[in-house]
Amino acid sequence: MNKDSVLILVTNDDGIRSSGIRILAQALADLGRVVVVAPDRNRSAVGHALTLEHPLRAEEIKPDVFAVDGTPTDCVNLGIYGLLRETPDLVVSGINRGSNLGDDITYSGTVCAAMEASLMGLPAFAVSLDSLKFQADDLALAAKFSRQLAETVLCDGLPPDTFLNVNIPAGGCRGVRLTRQGKRQYGDAVVTSQDPRGRKYYWIGGGEVGFQSIPGSDCNALHDQLISVTPLHTNLTNDKSLAELACWPLDSMLGEV
Ligand code: MN
Numbered sequence: 001m002n003k004d005s006v007l008i009l010v011t012n013d014d015g016i017r018s019s020g021i022r023i024l025a026q027a028l029a030d031l032g033r034v035v036v037v038a039p040d041r042n043r044s045a046v047g048h049a050l051t052l053e054h055p056l057r058a059e060e061i062k063p064d065v066f067a068v069d070g071t072p073t074d075c076v077n078l079g080i081y082g083l084l085r086e087t088p089d090l091v092v093s094g095i096n097r098g099s100n101l102g103d104d105i106t107y108s109g110t111v112c113a114a115m116e117a118s119l120m121g122l123p124a125f126a127v128s129l130d131s132l133k134f135q136a137d138d139l140a141l142a143a144k145f146s147r148q149l150a151e152t153v154l155c156d157g158l159p160p161d162t163f164l165n166v167n168i169p170a171g172g173c174r175g176v177r178l179t180r181q182g183k184r185q186y187g188d189a190v191v192t193s194q195d196p197r198g199r200k201y202y203w204i205g206g207g208e209v210g211f212q213s214i215p216g217s218d219c220n221a222l223h224d225q226l227i228s229v230t231p232l233h234t235n236l237t238n239d240k241s242l243a244e245l246a247c248w249p250l251d252s253m254l255g256e257v
Contacts, residue, residue, distance in 0.1 A: 001154050006032025008150065009088040009117070011075045012096060013109025015042045016067045019134060020095035020142075024127065025065075027143035028092065028150055033064070035088070037079035039109075040067040044096075045205070048073055048112035058083060072113035080120060090154055091117035094127030095142045097134055099167045101218045102184035102211055105232070111165055115234055118163035123153050125163060130222050131170030142168040145176075145227060159231070167218060167228040176227040182217030185210040 008028050012021040016038040028034050037058070049071045056070045058078055066083055068075050076091060093113040100108040110126045117124035129142045145168060158164070165181075187208040195201050211219035221228035 001031075001151075003030075003032050006090075006154060007084065007086055007088045008032055008034045009076070009079045009084065009091045010034055010036045011038050011072055011079065011091070011093050011113045013039065013042070013044045013046065013072045013093075013113065014097050015039050016061070016065070018042075018097065020097055020129065020139065023139050023143045024092060024095045024146055027147040031147070031150055031154060032089070035079065035084060036065045037068060037075045037083060038066070039072060039075060040069050043071050043109050044098075045107045046071045046109045046112075047107050048115060049109075050074060050077070072109040073116045076113050076116040076120070080117075080122075088117075088122060090150055091122050091124040092127065092146060092150060093117075093124070094129075094166075095139060095146065095168075096126070096128035098128060098132050099130035099222055100126065100128040100165060101167055101222060101228070102182040103186075104184060105165060105181065111232075114163045114165070115232070118161070119234065123158045123163075125149060125153065125166055127166045127168065129168045129170060133170070135170065138168065138170045141173055149229075161233045161235075162231045163233075165218070165228075165230040165232050167222055167230075169222050169225045169227065172225055173227060174225045176229060177216075177221040179218040179221050179228045179230045180214075180216055181230055181232070182214050182219035183212040184219070185212060 010025050025034050051070045051074050058066045058068045093110050096110040105111040114124040114126040127146050191203040218228040218230050
């Protein structure tokens with residue numbers, strides 16, 4: 001790996017002002033040139049959203065740091081097709097404030113930014129820290145692990161059609177596990193209350209978040225204070241169901257053609 005020619009694109013969904021992205025960019029800086037392209041505000045839980053209905057602006061707030069008024073997926077697109085003259089060797093998304101485990105990944109802008117890069121054929125991973133508090137020790141561990149993982153991916157690459165979802169435990173780490181995507185239990189996800197003017201409001205995501213205990217899963221790894229590394233791909237086909245649904249009379253649902 002020739003450090004002088006390495007280009008790393010860094011993004012997130014917490015926004016350009018998040019300490020997580022700053023620490024991540026710093027940690028990767030000794031591996032090559034790091035360009036940050038991130039949303040200009042918090043865009044958490046926008047999933048894989050792409051902005052098609054209005055133009056996007058990118059402001060270079062300092063050299064190689066761009067704030068974009070779009071989604072994390074927009075940032076990856078703009079970074080690769082608009083702002084950088086060369087294709088990055090690696091795309092890293094994070095460090096996210098809060099874990100992205102199990103079904104969370106379908107909502108996560110952090111994970112979907114890595115997914116977008118992977119769809120473009122680039123090696124990519126997402127990093128999330130299992131705490132909203134963002135303690136310095138935990139962030140330092142997340143940054144250090146991200147740097148080591150980035151070096152490995154730059155040297156060895158990733159298997160085809162694969163990106164990584166990395167989650168870092170907070171408050172101490174007992175090791176690293178290769179995991180599979182687990183299963184979230186979201187509980188009562190909508191909180192109902194009244195605003196100061198007496199009008200009712202609803203707030204999604206206020207409920208307790210739990211998980212099903214599945215040995216080998218990302219959720220279990222974090223519960224056991226282990227770093228979780230999950231290889232993901234974008235194909236959501238349920239192969240088992242293909243066989244089970246093969247007997248459905250789908251043609252007859254069409255009626256006479
Ligand atoms: Mn976020």
